[in-house]
Amino acid sequence: MAIRGKSDPRAEATAGEALVIETLTFIAGDGERLGRFLAITGLGPGDLRAAAGAPEFQRSLIDYLLSDEELIKALASSLGRSPEAVAAVARRASPPGPWD
Secondary structure: OOOOOOOOHHHHHHHHHHHHHHHHHHHHOOHHHHHHHHHHHOOOHHHHHHHOOOHHHHHHHHHHHHOOHHHHHHHHHHHOOOHHHHHHHHHHHOOOOOOO
């Protein structure tokens, strides 16, 4: 049980991993979204599967999601969640930047 006001790091990690999978599945399910993502990342379709397990790729995918409010809204709708809930999980899953 988590202490009130404190987060459970294991639960947050699990939620972050689930969001990575949900986001990648959502993007890959739409040709236009996938094409845009591949163009921005420089990955080819054949590279995506190999890259998906790399922590650096997962962090960049979360950063990509957080950079696109419309993508957050569309993903949240497809998951039956609020955009705020999806963004909150994504922010917790994103590593701190040098300004944090």
